[in-house]
Amino acid sequence: MKRAIRYLRFSQLGQSNGSIERQELYTDQWLAFNDVTLIDTFIDRGKSARTFDRPDFNKLREFITKHHSSVDYLLVDQLDRFSRDAGEAMSLVKLLQQKYNIQIVSVTEGITFDYNTPGSFFRAGLQLLLAEEDNINRSIKVKGGIYTAKAKEGRFVYKNAPFGYTKQGERKDRKLIINESEAKIVRFIYNSYLGGTPLYLIKENAISMGFNRKGNMAVERVFNKSRICRLVER
Incomplete structure (x- = not known):
């Protein structure tokens, strides 16, 4: 009779153990x-399935190293339980079979991975690539959601405060407040630009007033900050 081991996983502790069941x-x-x-x-x-460095997955690999002669199959519910890194996963499943x-069997997807069978290899590779793409999309959405939530609450989401502002508060609830001495320079830059003053003169005068940001485009970047209106309107 054939023998199998199985690997079960869910990514978030807040998820129900029903996932494992x-x-x-x-x-x-x-x-x-x-x-x-x-x-x-x-x-x-x-x-997370982004890496193979997981406690029980490491135990699984140790078990295989010692007892592989008594194992025919490694079962997973779906291939993304195994890994969401397509390249790393394909290399490992190839190793498990050839060495x-x-x-590896994905029971709900109906795939028995066989590196030597083109159809099986293609299907497994496709599922792993789709899982990795889904992981990338999730990451983008999470980052976008965090940014939007912080922006709506008025919290500061960048490492450095834009010129004209000072960071205030602890990291979790950090906000920007107007730095009045720097805001005067921003107003000067903006009004001079609208008045047709050559940019090189604006830069020279802004530096003499205390503009301390480095880089050839430092002054130009002042015009690109979304919060500039708050400084100019005051």
Whole structure:
């Protein structure tokens, strides 16, 4: 009789353990249907699939190194439980098959990974690439959501305060307040520009007034700050 180990994972501790129970159910069904004996289970709770450096996944690899001769399959619910890094995942599953003669099975996707079978290789690679793309999209949305939430609350989201402002408060609730001495320079730059003063003269006068930002485009960047209107209107 064939023998298998399985790997179960969910990424956020706030998720329900029902995620693990569901993965157990689907892998149990596959085991029963294919008449395969389960010899061990490895579970990572609240661990991201961006890296293979996870406690139980490391235990799984140690187990395979010692007991690979008694294992035919490594079961996962879906390939993204295994990893969301397509290149790293493909290399590892290839190693498991070629070095240890263990095949990875994605039970809900119906894929038995076989590096030597073009159709299986393509399907597994496609699923891993889709998982990695989904991970990238999630990261972009999370970062965008954090930025939007902070901006709506008036919290400062950049490392350095723009010229004309000073950071105030602890990191979590940090906001910008107007630095009046710098704001006068910003108003001078803006009004001089509107009045047709050559840019090189604006730069010279701004520096003499205390404009201390470095770089050839430092003054030009003042015009690109979204908060400039607050300084000019005062």
